[in-house]
Amino acid sequence: MTRIGFISDLHIDYLRSYRPAEMIEELVHSAQDNALSHLIIGGDISNSYTMTLTFIEQLQQSLSPIKLYFIPGNHDYWQDPNASKETWKIHQLYQTHPLSLMNEPLLIGDRLAIIGHMGWYNHAYYNQEKFSPEQIEIGRYKIATWQDKKRLDWQMTDEEVSQIFAAEIKEQFNQVSERxxxxxxxxVTTKDFIIPMPHRAFDFFNAFIATDDLEPWMNNSSISHHIMGHVHIRHQFHKNHQQWITNSLGYEKEWRTNQLSQELAQSLYVFNFESSN
Ligand SMILES: [Fe+2]
Structure with a gap:
C-alpha cells in the first residue's frame, strides 16, 4: 500500500510555541499515525535556504524509512533585504537537491508519478479597477510591501518567471503522461483558490498568489490531483475528474487551535494508492 501525505507552508521560523525540533517530532508522529509511505512538503519551510535545507535533511533522518520529498516556496528563497541577491543560485540548489521534486518526476510503482515545482505567480488575478500593472510590478501599496520584492530577485518580471516554470512543469509531465x-x-494554479474579492488586502496581494499559465492545460491533462500551498487556506473540491487541494499548515497565528498535532492532522492530505489501481 502506498500512502502519500502532502502538507505545505510549515514556516518553522514563525512558530511561537514550538521549536523546529518539535516540528520534526510532530511531523514524524503524524506520518507514523497515518501509516505514510511518503511525505511531501509543498514549500515555505523557512525564510532562509540554509535553514530549509538543514530542516529537510534532519526531517529525512527522523522520518526514515518513510520517504521525504519537497519543493521550495517563495520564502525558501529569501535573503536579507540588503544582501546582494543570489536567487538563481539558490534555485539551482533546490533543483539539484536529491530530495527535491523539481529535479525530475518521482515514479511510484508502474502506474503513478508525482511531479512538483514551485511555479510562480504572474499577476493574473487582482482588482484591476483599483491598481495598475505598474503598481503591482513594484509590489508596494500604501504601507504594505509584497516582501518577495525585497527578499529575492529573479532579474526578470514575475510573468516571465511564471512562464519559464510553467514550461518546466509541462516538460516534467510529458515524461510521465502515460501514468x-x-x-x-x-x-496557486487556479482562480478558485485566490482570496475572494473585494478584499481590503487581497484586492492587491492576490496578484502574488496565483498564475494562470497552467489552468487550461491542467484541465485537459491526465493529472488526477492538483495540490498547492502558498495561500494559507485549507480547501478542496472536485472538478473535471480532478481533485484540487490547498492544505497549508500556515502561520501559528492563523491556526484554529493552539496544538501543532491537531493542526497537522487537519491540514495533512493523504492520498491512498492501491497498486492494483
Ligand atoms: Fe508562499
Whole structure:
C-alpha cells in the first residue's frame, strides 16, 4: 500500500510555541499515525535556504524509512533585504537537491508519478479597477510591501518567471503522461483558490498568489490531483475528474487551535494508492 501525505507552508521560523525540533517530532508522529509511505512538503519551510535545507535533511533522518520529498516556496528563497541577491543560485540548489521534486518526476510503482515545482505567480488575478500593472510590478501599496520584492530577485518580471516554470512543469509531465499524475506546486494554479474579492488586502496581494499559465492545460491533462500551498487556506473540491487541494499548515497565528498535532492532522492530505489501481 502506498500512502502519500502532502502538507505545505510549515514556516518553522514563525512558530511561537514550538521549536523546529518539535516540528520534526510532530511531523514524524503524524506520518507514523497515518501509516505514510511518503511525505511531501509543498514549500515555505523557512525564510532562509540554509535553514530549509538543514530542516529537510534532519526531517529525512527522523522520518526514515518513510520517504521525504519537497519543493521550495517563495520564502525558501529569501535573503536579507540588503544582501546582494543570489536567487538563481539558490534555485539551482533546490533543483539539484536529491530530495527535491523539481529535479525530475518521482515514479511510484508502474502506474503513478508525482511531479512538483514551485511555479510562480504572474499577476493574473487582482482588482484591476483599483491598481495598475505598474503598481503591482513594484509590489508596494500604501504601507504594505509584497516582501518577495525585497527578499529575492529573479532579474526578470514575475510573468516571465511564471512562464519559464510553467514550461518546466509541462516538460516534467510529458515524461510521465502515460501514468496517473499528481502535480504539487507551491503557488496557486487556479482562480478558485485566490482570496475572494473585494478584499481590503487581497484586492492587491492576490496578484502574488496565483498564475494562470497552467489552468487550461491542467484541465485537459491526465493529472488526477492538483495540490498547492502558498495561500494559507485549507480547501478542496472536485472538478473535471480532478481533485484540487490547498492544505497549508500556515502561520501559528492563523491556526484554529493552539496544538501543532491537531493542526497537522487537519491540514495533512493523504492520498491512498492501491497498486492494483
Ligand atoms: Fe508562499
Amino acid at each position: 496517473q499524475v499528481i502535480l504539487v506546486t507551491h503557488v
